[in-house]
Amino acid sequence: MYDETVAVVENRPLTGGHFVLSLDSARQAQATRPGQFAMVRLLGRSDVLLRRPMSIYNVASAVAPPLRAATDAATLVQDAAMNPRTTKQDAALKAAATKPAIVQLLYKVVGRGTRLMAELKPGDYVGLLAPLGHGFFQDEYLDRAKAADEILHVAGGIGIAALLLPARQLAAGGFHQRLFFGGRTQDDLVGVDEFAASVSEVVLATEDGSHGHGGYVTRPLEEYLSRNSGKNFLMMVCGPWAMLEASVKLARRYGHACLVSMENRMGCGLGVCLGCCIHVNGTGHGTYERVCTEGPVFWAEKVVWGDKS
Numbered sequence: 253m254y255d256e257t258v259a260v261v262e263n264r265p266l267t268g269g270h271f272v273l274s275l276d277s278a279r280q281a282q283a284t285r286p287g288q289f290a291m292v293r294l295l296g297r298s299d300v301l302l303r304r305p306m307s308i309y310n311v312a313s314a315v316a317p318p319l320r321a322a323t324d325a326a327t328l329v330q331d332a333a334m335n336p337r338t339t340k341q342d343a344a345l346k347a348a349a350t351k352p353a354i355v356q357l358l359y360k361v362v363g364r365g366t367r368l369m370a371e372l373k374p375g376d377y378v379g380l381l382a383p384l385g386h387g388f389f390q391d392e393y394l395d396r397a398k399a400a401d402e403i404l405h406v407a408g409g410i411g412i413a414a415l416l417l418p419a420r421q422l423a424a425g426g427f428h429q430r431l432f433f434g435g436r437t438q439d440d441l442v443g444v445d446e447f448a449a450s451v452s453e454v455v456l457a458t459e460d461g462s463h464g465h466g467g468y469v470t471r472p473l474e475e476y477l478s479r480n481s482g483k484n485f486l487m488m489v490c491g492p493w494a495m496l497e498a499s500v501k502l503a504r505r506y507g508h509a510c511l512v513s514m515e516n517r518m519g520c521g522l523g524v525c526l527g528c529c530i531h532v533n534g535t536g537h538g539t540y541e542r543v544c545t546e547g548p549v550f551w552a553e554k555v556v557w558g559d560k561s
């Protein structure tokens with residue numbers, strides 16, 4: 253983990269108050285494992301003292317131009333389905349050939365800190381503490397992925413930001429993957445183009461019915477699980493608490509392994525303040541673990557659901 257002052261390379265606006273912030277930081281980009289996060293400090297702002305936690309969305313060797321439109325996602329999915337080996341090998345070869353130097357964060361403006369982030373321009377500086385947390389890749393997790401017929405990524409809103417790097421790494425390893433992604437409206441469905449090359453299908457849902465299935469993403473997810481009850485899935489879920497809980501219930505009902513990436517409020521991000529603790533199963537009255545240090549990724553059965561403390 254490095255505590256650095258890094259330059260903004262780009263702060264690209266997307267739909268619905270979302271942005272991709274690209275930061276020039278080779279050491280942090282190269283140290284990042286999928287599922288880890290960063291703490292962003294806005295410099296020179298005495299009114300925003302605490303750093304803001306953000307998933308490390310992507311690491312890149314350079315800032316790529318944006319894909320043309322949502323139709324590109326469909327083309328990429330089609331290409332991947334028709335010629336999966338070429339697409340995956342291409343991605344793996346590209347990744348190996350160039351060392352990443354840019355850390356990318358995908359964020360949504362929700363309050364004062366993220367509003368100020370949205371004003372950042374190329375050449376501005378921010379404090380970046382990263383990479384933090386243990387992320388997705390442990391031996392136990394990879395063993396479960398190998399045992400699964402398919403990996404199901406389930407994202408709610410900005411939760412998509414935690415899943416792109418794991419999906420890319422798994423795609424390079426030849427794993428079959430599918431994305432279920434839900435938002436309030438169509439404008440929340442950001443980052444689909446980037447995800448599409450790693451998965452065989454993208455299933456979208458919006459609460460207002462403006463795109464894809466109407467309602468919560470857990471509905472098409474449940475339909476898929478019930479249609480494929482003979483299969484063995486590994487689910488990887490990131491989103492708001494209620495959506496995590498609903499997905500975990502489905503995983504339990506259909507008997508699938510499930511990992512959750514949690515986004516609790518955080519003070520320090522370093523395991524010191526205990527502000528991010530969640531209740532987990534343990535001996536006696538149970539125990540608490542820090543999302544920033546023991547997480548942000550947990551096996552679903554470890555977490556005591558129905559208890560936000």
Ligand SMILES: Cc1cc2nc3c(=O)[nH]c(=O)nc-3n(C[C@H](O)[C@H](O)[C@H](O)COP(=O)(O)OP(=O)(O)OC[C@H]3O[C@@H](n4cnc5c(N)ncnc54)[C@H](O)[C@@H]3O)c2cc1C
Binds near residue numbers: 358359362364414516
């Ligand atoms: C490990 C981790 C990874 C995260 N990854 C991302 C990411 O990739 N992209 C992204 O946009 N956001 C992410 N978040 C949430 C992000 O940290 C908050 O949205 C941000 O700190 C809000 O700051 P603010 O000053 O704009 O809002 P504040 O003024 O602090 O709060 C405004 C609103 O945002 C809500 N909020 C604040 N913090 C959180 C939080 N941690 N989780 C959920 N809601 C919150 C508040 O309840 C309030 O309604 C992540 C959080 C964690 C813990």
Ligand code: FES
Binds near residue numbers: 518521522525
């Ligand atoms: S945020 Fe301080 S201990 Fe986790």
